[in-house]
Amino acid sequence: MMVELDGDAPLRVQLADLVAARIADGTYPPRTAIPSGAELAEECDVSPRTATEAVKILKERGLVRGVPGKAVIVKADALDALRRAARESG
Template sequence: MSPDLDRSRPIWRQVAATIEARITSGTYPPGSRVPGIVELSAEFGIAASTAQKALAHLRTTGLVRTEVGLGTFVADRND
């Protein structure tokens, strides 16, 4: 597990917050691809199910959209 993650809080929420911060800061601009499950698992040292839960949360909040076979992308502000 990444040393930046706090074990006393849900890891998936921390990963989702990190991705959200990157979207807000423009690191991942609208329409750009965000790291997938495998990439997030490697970057944060987490299980694939944890990465999947973080991305599912971001999808639910409307920050990202998933295109089957292509990946997960930052949603346009007008979506």
């Protein structure tokens, strides 16, 4: 899954969904860092601001937390949060 300029959802949401899917499939396991905003922006060919907004969405979803001056880490209970969200959405 990549972000699509002509996709239905805003790019920031698409990018957040992409990272969430990678958390779910184990690409970014709990208690590990996700790529930096700059790395996500470059990989997905979006602006750094879009990547920052995507990380904010992931924080709001309870999937990641920031470690000031270091990284954004996948929360230990991120998989539980993803399961809850899936149950609630359908």
